[in-house]
Amino acid sequence: RGCQTRTRSGRLCQAWDSQSPHKHSRTPANYPEAGLVSNFCRNPDGEDAPWCYTTEHWMRREPCDPLPPDCPKAVQLAADA
Secondary structure, eight states, X not given: OOOOOBXXXXXXXXXXXXXXXXXXSOOTTTOTTSOOOTTOOBOTTOOSSOEEEBSOTTOXXXXXXXXXXXXXXXXXXXXXX
C-alpha cells in the first residue's frame, strides 16, 4: 500500500474517516482490513485500480495511479495496522 493522496487528475483525496464533502460507508470501521488510513488511495472493494473520494463537492470519487511504495516507515506501519 502506498501513500498516494491525489487522483489521476490531481484532485486531493478525502480522508476515509471523514464524511465531508462526501458521505459514504467505506470507513475504517466497516473495512478494517483495507488499510483505509488518512486520505491515501485504496481499493477496499476490488475495483480495477485504487481510488478515493475527492475533496471536490462536485466530483465524488476518482481512480488513482499508485506511486512507488516509498512512504515513511511510520506511515507504512499505520497503514498496515
